[in-house]
Amino acid sequence: MAGWDLTGSSSSASGAEKxxxxxxxxxxxxxxxxxxxxxxxxxxxxxxxxxxxxARSGHCYFQIKDESSALxxxxxxxxxxxxxxxxxxxxxxxxxxxxxxxxxTGKMSFKASSFTLAGxxxxxxxxxxxxxxxxxxxxxxxxxxxxxxxxxxxxxxxxSLSGSVINDVKRTLRRRNPLVELVCVGxxxxxxxxxxxxIEGLRRAASxxxxxxxxxxxxxxxxxxxxxxxxxxxxxxxVAASPIPVVTGIGHEPDNSIxxxxxxxxxSTPTAAAESVAPEFSELVAALDQREQRLQNVMVSQVxxxxxxxxxxSERIRRAMRTYLDRLQLVVDNASTRPCLTDPTNIIDRxxxxxxxxxxxxxxxxxxxxERYAADLDRLAPRLLSSTSSFAxxxxxxxxxxxxxRGAAAxxxxxxxxxxxxxxxxLDALSPLxxxxxxxxxxxxxxxxxxxxxxxxxxxxxxxVRMADGDVFGTVTSVSTHA
Amino acid sequence: xxxxxNVDELTYKEATTELELIIRALESGDMELETSLxxxxxxxxxxxxxxxxxxxxxxxxxxxxxxxxxxxxxxxxTPADDSDTLNL
Numbered sequence: 070m071a072g073w074d075l076t077g078s079s080s081s082a083s084g085a086e087k088x089x090x091x092x093x094x095x096x097x098x099x100x101x102x103x104x105x106x107x108x109x110x111x112x113x114x115x116x117x118x119x120x121x122x123x124a125r126s127g128h129c130y131f132q133i134k135d136e137s138s139a140l141x142x143x144x145x146x147x148x149x150x151x152x153x154x155x156x157x158x159x160x161x162x163x164x165x166x167x168x169x170x171x172x173x174t175g176k177m178s179f180k181a182s183s184f185t186l187a188g189x190x191x192x193x194x195x196x197x198x199x200x201x202x203x204x205x206x207x208x209x210x211x212x213x214x215x216x217x218x219x220x221x222x223x224x225x226x227x228x229s230l231s232g233s234v235i236n237d238v239k240r241t242l243r244r245r246n247p248l249v250e251l252v253c254v255g256x257x258x259x260x261x262x263x264x265x266x267x268i269e270g271l272r273r274a275a276s277x278x279x280x281x282x283x284x285x286x287x288x289x290x291x292x293x294x295x296x297x298x299x300x301x302x303x304x305x306x307x308v309a310a311s312p313i314p315v316v317t318g319i320g321h322e323p324d325n326s327i328x329x330x331x332x333x334x335x336x337s338t339p340t341a342a343a344e345s346v347a348p349e350f351s352e353l354v355a356a357l358d359q360r361e362q363r364l365q366n367v368m369v370s371q372v373x374x375x376x377x378x379x380x381x382x383s384e385r386i387r388r389a390m391r392t393y394l395d396r397l398q399l400v401v402d403n404a405s406t407r408p409c410l411t412d413p414t415n416i417i418d419r420x421x422x423x424x425x426x427x428x429x430x431x432x433x434x435x436x437x438x439x440e441r442y443a444a445d446l447d448r449l450a451p452r453l454l455s456s457t458s459s460f461a462x463x464x465x466x467x468x469x470x471x472x473x474x475r476g477a478a479a480x481x482x483x484x485x486x487x488x489x490x491x492x493x494x495x496l497d498a499l500s501p502l503x504x505x506x507x508x509x510x511x512x513x514x515x516x517x518x519x520x521x522x523x524x525x526x527x528x529x530x531x532x533x534v535r536m537a538d539g540d541v542f543g544t545v546t547s548v549s550t551h552a
Numbered sequence: 553x554x555x556x557x558n559v560d561e562l563t564y565k566e567a568t569t570e571l572e573l574i575i576r577a578l579e580s581g582d583m584e585l586e587t588s589l590x591x592x593x594x595x596x597x598x599x600x601x602x603x604x605x606x607x608x609x610x611x612x613x614x615x616x617x618x619x620x621x622x623x624x625x626x627x628x629x630t631p632a633d634d635s636d637t638l639n640l
Contacts, residue, residue, distance in 0.1 A: 220565060222563055222564065222565050225616075230615070236632060236633075239611065239613060239631060239632035240632035240633070242611065242632075243611040243631060243632040244632075246609075247609040247610055247611040248564050248605065248606075248609050249611075250612045250613075250614075251611070251612070251613045251614070251629075252614050252615075252616055252626065253613065253614070253615045253616065253629055254615075254616045255615070255616075273616055273624050274616070276624070277616060277624070277626070350606070350609075353606060354606060356568075357568075357599065357602055357603060357606065360568075360571055360572065360575055360599065361599050363575045363579070364571075364574075364575050364578070364592065364595045364596070364599065367575060367578040367579050368578065368588070368592045371578065371581070371583075371585065371588050372585075374581075375585045
């Protein structure tokens, strides 16, 4: 550099510059020192140019920016491994750390020792955590979701009554199916107190009489923060607990709130939600046309069947009658050829002949019997006569025996009669009564015992004395014994 | 005639359901002809009523308002306007 004066400035100045000049390393050292004096700070920035951890070192190199500035940022591997979320472009993140100058390149970087989500990012993370919590509680299970009738006749709409959304819902259903009756329940849909109002709105909508078939919980599109109302835990729980099925249509297609996740049906927009609760009018017309056709068909075929049944029945009855009559005819024909009808006298004649034959046999039989008895009688008469010839001799012998028997009997009685008379006389002589007749008597005591000794009596005893012709009764007055 | 509810007192859905049941009963084919005819007449009546309703359908909108005493009250609201463009 010596001797060159390319700028035309004085050499003294050049000398001074020379004296004050620092090496790059010195300058870099100085800058680094200055940077080190900045204390640990926290910077809010949007991640950009993030390509993930370095494949070899595992450190992350990217930039953070705002509207007008950008900073190189380094997250060492050890810090990144402890992260709660993955960094990616567009995230608003709070980085805490210090500045550092990399001397070989002179590049200044912000070395983050920790980082957390900020703003919407933080909100999204909180929403994701709440969603996970409710999912674990089972509030998002498909089997929890209630059936929503294909055709809801009465629909409650919970939304802001001042926005365009309520008109969209009305117009959608008016065009699609004006039979659907709408009950509008107004509520704030964003800002302070909106969740509480919406919860109250759901409750009021569910208690409308008659009860609606479903509740539309809808809100038009908005920023993430605007839609945060529908990520409110209490509101989400109210949606899940609603006694009437809830259909959500919140924001636009990609928006997905926690209310959407726990509702019974999630639609991407309010209009889609309105369309989902009732069939298109033309479908109703088509269904009605189809039913009319079926009704006609079934009736035509029913009447046709009935007519052919009747025809068949009439044919059968005609045939059955014909057959029956034919059979009767046959019976009559058969009967008419029987001899009893063709020649009735024939029977009588035959009977008469039989009768006369029987009579002839009877007469002949009688004659034969008579003749046989007459012959028997003629043979018996002489035998009877000859059998009586011995009767006279037997009668004489009988007479003789009879007189002999009479004499023998008289003789047999004479001897016993005389013996009996003798014994009777002796017995009479011995009778006590005879003794009494001679003047003796018998004494009896009061007990009718015969008394033979005077000692049997004492004065005062009863006394009976039997005599020949009767009894004497008395009382003993005294007793004396013969000496 | 069996005891049928007045067609005009049925909701659209009730009427449709009854019509479908009548058609199914007729299609099952095990019905007396008299009953069939009676059901058919009822079906035609329902069809007519349903067609009329479709033709005359007008949107009914009510608004649930809080009364001064805090109780809810249904007030007739304005149906959607006739313009067919949607402000999405």
